[in-house]
Amino acid sequence: MTAAAQSVHELIEKHRPVLDQALETIRSRAYWSPYPEHPKAYGENGSLSLPEGKAAFDALLGGRVELDQPGTDDWVGGEVSPYGPKLNVTYPHADPDVLLPAMRAGMGAWRDAGAEARAAVCLEILARINARTHEFAHAVMHTSGQAYMMAFQAGGPHAQDRGLEAVAYAYAEQVRTPDEAGWSKPQGKRDPLELHKAFVPVGRGVSLLIGCNTFPTWNGYPGLFASLATANPVLVKPHPRAVLPLALTVQICREVLAESGFDPNLVALAAEGAGEGIAKTLALRPEVRLIDYTGSTEFGDWLEANARQAQVYTEKAGVNTVVVDSTDNYKGMLANLAFSLSLYSGQMCTTPQNLLIPRAGIDTDAGPKSYDEVVTDLAAAVDGLLGDDARANALLGALVNPGVKQRLDAAPGLGEVALASREISNPEFPDAVVRTPVMVKLDGTKPDAEAAYFSECFGPVSFAVAVDSTEAALDLLRRTVREKGAMTVGAYTTSAEVTTSVQDVCLEECAQLSLNLTGGVYVNQTAAFSDFHGSGGNPAANAALCDGAFVSNRFRVVEIRREG
């Protein structure tokens, strides 16, 4: 056994229990994660504590992320933290004519290693990322603008969970067919026909990950690990404002691949210079056979229409709706919604945007509430939640880019402001742009209001849309999901009939529904192994995280059969 084979064997032994638990959990959909989400869980057994992670991050600033990639022809990078500081980190810029062929060179050995070895290597990568969670948390914070705790959790263990989930699905999909099979067909009195068959999962080719600004790891890991685990090389093209978390990821991937005897070029980074726009060029390369993308509908649609040589998995814009019909926990509903609207300044693809509230008001456990009362009470709940600046900073984070701020500033012009946005100062980062959410009242029956609420206004902007009835809300919900897509739908109702109706709309229009959330689970949060992120069946995304469809077409099975 070679040292590399020995190493792979050890990795399988080390990680098989976690893989098995992941496989079990994607079937049971119960709660589970191998990656602790408490900051104090880190600092022992080789993992970095918070101060160590901070120090590691600080050491990166002003330097180069060395990757030793073929075809490096320049060093690029211009990230500025949404909290103010320039990162001054540079990354290798690649000549795709050199890099892409080099990435394909290791495909054969990676294919021949088999699904279990690939899963074990992926799990080792995730384990090393996990050990550096506090370092990644700083990198995510200072590229996405997330507050530290969110960057730590969503950018750390929760992203790692989604990566592991993808590995589990990829592994399960590949081992549905055995490596070998005997086939013996009776022929009456004659000898049976006998064949020996071998089945080999083969990757499709280079997989291109086009990262996003807000959740570089959380939205990036599923595609990266699904493709790598199914025998494809992965080229990581980060958002120019959020390179660092993915560059560190690539560095760890390359390190683990090399150590376990594989070609490190199976994972590479494609950083770009200012305004270079290399995603379009890379997406059309013939070597690129898979693309994962999170971002605008415009570019997602362009990829789907033009990158025809590739399987394209997109998460695009959507308009998330909450139907407010009635509740038996008015206070809980307000608190839950207030948190959902505030978390990360509403800069989540899952944040509710349109709150559909009957003009005649709703029934609650606190008595009937008029439309105005609901809106006022919700505004007060948000104000209460964010009344303390320290808490507001911890929840809101910073606005990720000037586009969000522009939309926030323009929102008061769209209608009557029910909740005005406030500036919050951040003592630690005085240059951070921190704002509380704005909520605007709109009349759902007015055509000019539709221009506002019937498209995505990404950021801390929500619309309290007055509708004629719950039935009208459901009609609008259906039309919104069908035409604009939705990552999430929420509904509050005590009526069995309305429950059935809203479920029917979500089933028919293919949207994920959260009903009557009043506690510590929010419509904008999904848990790996249990919740699907998106449905893949409405215009907001053509894939869900994570299911069989997300992995099954990333490889094909080649059969070799012979007599005997």
Place this chain on the structure above:
Amino acid sequence: MTAAAQSVHELIEKHRPVLDQALETIRSRAYWSPYPEHPKAYGENGSLSLPEGKAAFDALLGGRVELDQPGTDDWVGGEVSPYGPKLNVTYPHADPDVLLPAMRAGMGAWRDAGAEARAAVCLEILARINARTHEFAHAVMHTSGQAYMMAFQAGGPHAQDRGLEAVAYAYAEQVRTPDEAGWSKPQGKRDPLELHKAFVPVGRGVSLLIGCNTFPTWNGYPGLFASLATANPVLVKPHPRAVLPLALTVQICREVLAESGFDPNLVALAAEGAGEGIAKTLALRPEVRLIDYTGSTEFGDWLEANARQAQVYTEKAGVNTVVVDSTDNYKGMLANLAFSLSLYSGQMCTTPQNLLIPRAGIDTDAGPKSYDEVVTDLAAAVDGLLGDDARANALLGALVNPGVKQRLDAAPGLGEVALASREISNPEFPDAVVRTPVMVKLDGTKPDAEAAYFSECFGPVSFAVAVDSTEAALDLLRRTVREKGAMTVGAYTTSAEVTTSVQDVCLEECAQLSLNLTGGVYVNQTAAFSDFHGSGGNPAANAALCDGAFVSNRFRVVEIRREG
């Protein structure tokens, strides 16, 4: 329990053992089929014997296939048997503006029935088709031109196997996620977060099956049953020359759906008038969200490029290659190849076309054989196989349409004829066009020869391509699969090194490989539950029959979660 629910319950009880065995066999890839492939196995337990099947077929001639579909605005049909007679059968012509909405009406109840009930209904449909196998065999024979025995087996039990295989994959895919799950996340000293989650597989919308001329049932059933089992209505658009087998299929689907309490409009027929070309129109309808197609590369590419609202599964043209390097069973190789070239007059998407033979000859157990000897011996093997007219008729069937005859007639102009095509008379059907295969010698190094062998020449035409070496053969194989696609690759070699090389080419270019077949299994035949038909990874097809990728994106999973 309603009568319909009772009926579904009974169907589940009746068919669950077969479903379970299918689920087990797609994992083991061993030999299995619930549908007998011996003609005499039929005639008892409600199934039709051969004479009964013939009588049932005869009774259809000159009549209408009544389907009682909404939107029927005409009766159309002009099938002429490749064996001579006009069928004079007419079918309902549909107004899609009426039919398509009617097909969607039953989707909710079909979805709510659940995966197991859908599988059971599909298996009942297949069981009823199976009982009428001899009737279907005549319908397939007189639309495809297959000889009776082949129409019986490939159009009967083997097609039913592929349908069942698709149902098994569809069922397995849907039950990967449970119907319900409890989720409890610990919160330290606080109460855990608890959610109840429901998961519902939902269909995508109307699935359009565009049938082919040569294998209306075998190539049609996988898509039909995969879509129906995953909660989609299916609109069946047969090839205008091969309507009857699919019209009967639709009739049985509607009958079983109605009897088990579902809307019969979940399956409907879209027959067309002469030259109407409705496939293009239907493929672009917004209701159509899935398309299965078998046919020309030109139209397959058009569908993939234009039917962007749908998931498109295509099987198109390819160029199948056999690499002849060496053999330890020369006689067996010749006999095996002769059969492969002759079966159904080479009118199979899996029939070898290019036989790559080293110019310097090959080593065999019968001593070295020159290129010319191999070609001459293979020609003699074909002649021997087809020397008896009765046997020739039983193997060849009839040419399916004038296009095939044109290509056959033109083939001698492409190079030196090594094996001339002969006319065979068919005493039972004097008007049938029955021809033995032609084999043409080509020099693989001559650019003008490439024009012939480097494109699909569908029908009983093969090329004995002289190549400089086995290495040159492998290069040409690679280029052919990469640029033209292939449903099958064959190779004969006694060399371990060549075996590895040809395997590498097939793994890298994603083609299904049969090695050293010398007995009763042929490169152009695949067995359901065990062999994949196509790989989905080269230009001949974007999907394989049948794997997870074939079913996983035909539905999406909608989650409904609530506290508690």
